[in-house]
Amino acid sequence: xxxxRSQGAAGAAVAAAFAADGALAQAIPGFRARPGQRELxxxxxAAIADGGTLVAEAGTGTGKTFAYLxxxxxxxxxxxxxxxxxxxxxxxxxxxxxxxxxxxxxxxxAAVLKGRQxxxxxxxxxxxxxxxLLATATEVQHLRAVLRFAVxxxxxxxxxxxxxPETAALWPAVTSTRDNCLGxxxxxxxxxxxxxxxxxxxxxxxxxxxxxxFLADLALRDDALREFLPAADTVVLDEAHxxxxxxxxxxxxxxxxxxxxxxxxxxxxxxxxxxxxGAAWVGLxxxxxxxxxxxxxxxxxxxxxxxxxxxxxxxxHPARLAVALEQAELAVxxxxxxxxxxxxxxxxxxxxxxxxxxxxxxxxxxxIQVAPEQETAATDETGADAVVRWIALSAQGVQxxxxxxAPGEHFARIRAxxxxxxxxxxxxxxxxxxxxxxLGEIGLPEAATARWESxxxxxxxALLYLPQALPSPSAADFAEQVADxxxxxxxxxxxxxxxxxxxxxxxxxxxxxxxxxxxxxGAPWPLLVQGGSTRQALLRAFREHGNAVLVGSVSFWExxxxxxxxxxxxxxxKLPFAPPDDPVVQARIRRLQALGxxxxxxxxxxxxxxxxxxxxxxxxxAETDRGVxxxxxxxxxxxxxGKTVLASLPPLPRTRDLDDVRxxxxxx
Ligand code: SF4
Numbered sequence: 149x150x151x152x153r154s155q156g157a158a159g160a161a162v163a164a165a166f167a168a169d170g171a172l173a174q175a176i177p178g179f180r181a182r183p184g185q186r187e188l189x190x191x192x193x194a195a196i197a198d199g200g201t202l203v204a205e206a207g208t209g210t211g212k213t214f215a216y217l218x219x220x221x222x223x224x225x226x227x228x229x230x231x232x233x234x235x236x237x238x239x240x241x242x243x244x245x246x247x248x249x250x251x252x253x254x255x256x257x258a259a260v261l262k263g264r265q266x267x268x269x270x271x272x273x274x275x276x277x278x279x280x281l282l283a284t285a286t287e288v289q290h291l292r293a294v295l296r297f298a299v300x301x302x303x304x305x306x307x308x309x310x311x312x313p314e315t316a317a318l319w320p321a322v323t324s325t326r327d328n329c330l331g332x333x334x335x336x337x338x339x340x341x342x343x344x345x346x347x348x349x350x351x352x353x354x355x356x357x358x359x360x361x362f363l364a365d366l367a368l369r370d371d372a373l374r375e376f377l378p379a380a381d382t383v384v385l386d387e388a389h390x391x392x393x394x395x396x397x398x399x400x401x402x403x404x405x406x407x408x409x410x411x412x413x414x415x416x417x418x419x420x421x422x423x424x425x426g427a428a429w430v431g432l433x434x435x436x437x438x439x440x441x442x443x444x445x446x447x448x449x450x451x452x453x454x455x456x457x458x459x460x461x462x463x464x465h466p467a468r469l470a471v472a473l474e475q476a477e478l479a480v481x482x483x484x485x486x487x488x489x490x491x492x493x494x495x496x497x498x499x500x501x502x503x504x505x506x507x508x509x510x511x512x513x514x515x516i517q518v519a520p521e522q523e524t525a526a527t528d529e530t531g532a533d534a535v536v537r538w539i540a541l542s543a544q545g546v547q548x549x550x551x552x553x554a555p556g557e558h559f560a561r562i563r564a565x566x567x568x569x570x571x572x573x574x575x576x577x578x579x580x581x582x583x584x585x586x587l588g589e590i591g592l593p594e595a596a597t598a599r600w601e602s603x604x605x606x607x608x609x610a611l612l613y614l615p616q617a618l619p620s621p622s623a624a625d626f627a628e629q630v631a632d633x634x635x636x637x638x639x640x641x642x643x644x645x646x647x648x649x650x651x652x653x654x655x656x657x658x659x660x661x662x663x664x665x666x667x668x669x670g671a672p673w674p675l676l677v678q679g680g681s682t683r684q685a686l687l688r689a690f691r692e693h694g695n696a697v698l699v700g701s702v703s704f705w706e707x708x709x710x711x712x713x714x715x716x717x718x719x720x721x722k723l724p725f726a727p728p729d730d731p732v733v734q735a736r737i738r739r740l741q742a743l744g745x746x747x748x749x750x751x752x753x754x755x756x757x758x759x760x761x762x763x764x765x766x767x768x769x770a771e772t773d774r775g776v777x778x779x780x781x782x783x784x785x786x787x788x789x790g791k792t793v794l795a796s797l798p799p800l801p802r803t804r805d806l807d808d809v810r811x812x813x814x815x816x
Pocket of ligand 1 (some may be wrong): 268269270271272324328329330331332334335336337340341342343
């Protein structure tokens, strides 16, 4: 069969599946044939048939998961699907894939694969139980729950254990990292959940991963997909708008004081267990812990403000930091020498030697970079492999990071080495209908593109409200003005509002002002504020109350699906431009300027537009939803780029009249 004929046959099968009386309509309750979904599926089928790269934007409600699963399954062969989060991974694997395979009458060997920290590590679990060194009664209680779970679970996936929260302090002690896993030397290798999941993935026809795992593999920082990826016929990257940001993290490097502390703790436990007579483990490892604290102090003394990220070449007094890095290096060296002297006494001690080597190398590299006498030549920020080095000091600790300035170049190189079809899709890839900014960011300027508008009836379902008096983001009381401007809309809606803020500081101030207004009006609507509880708990409460007001920052702009009247208003405080004093943002701007390009048009504005589109996308999630989008940034009307932002949004009817909003909400 020729390629054209096989492409035609595949297209016919895909079209038939999506027909009004097709396999999906017959098998899936509530399925409705949508032209955009069918066209997207056909475009994906064609890309799979010719092994090309398709970048497809499909507005909310298109049904893109079915649109890629159907052609991928009908094409046969192996498929890798990567989504942005573990929750979306579970949705694709646990629900959509099962429904599509059943509808098509196909038996599909499927596997879900997450990062290793999501699976119980039986070796570390046994060690933690044996040592009995847990700090709190809660941790002891969590350990008991994990021990019970370990003998009943078939996957070891911690998401299945609701009794122990995601943020529990116990998890690092009973899961593994690439650094501390014993791999082939592990006595529990045969039962290991991590390796079992990886073996299942290797044998599967379709594997569902998340972008972190996918990019860790591409960046050679993991090897979970080492065998599957080259064998795959199709790679689908859902929520692809997140790829450039995550790629920048994975194609760079981070070294943290927390790694030093973990290493010290593991070396002390392993040394005392297997070679108590071999070295003064307690004293040696305490030196590392002291040096990790020393790094923090040195950064503060060097003039780095806690809670900030600073470019390495902007650290005001680096000499003290260089000394602290050297002390940490010497401390790790001391433990490294003790490990070498006790070689072959246990697999754990031997594995720790490799970690010691890696830490020494990272510390030495940063010491050399930091040393004030180090007169390095001016860095060329225009090359494909250019990086920015920066340091972060936060309540969680100290991080030393290297971030590439053109992550797309790395991504494109890897794409070029992979022969199969790649499908990149999301609801938010274009800026005013143009794909170029995203294609530039991801390094695929030649990729085929296609776009489908959301099938929702925005004329009937939604309204965009730009208040007459739009707050100015430069005003000192901007946050209070935002709260005052959105308050009448909250009143008209009877709560049922998300207020999305671009900074955490704004969240607190907007919430404080709304609290006053709620109190003054004696309104019964619960006020939920980011930071008051976990994201999941806040969302659960928002859905359950049905009349709540939620104030959140960036983590609430994406990946949230609240259908129905509980969410009837989404208000966005301002255009979320990345902070211009951030070292990575600054370096990327300098790079584009040096290349004679326009950093605002190519980088800053597209990033902000993507986030606004994501935030606005929370409003209408189903054909029966109705709601008002409130945009509160005066620059939307006063600056030329405001037009670009507005042109990038779905075609919502627009008003500046509060009475229109009241009428619209009253008619709901
Ligand atoms: S192989 Fe690694 S992850 Fe698996 S049980 Fe052993 S140490 Fe843990």
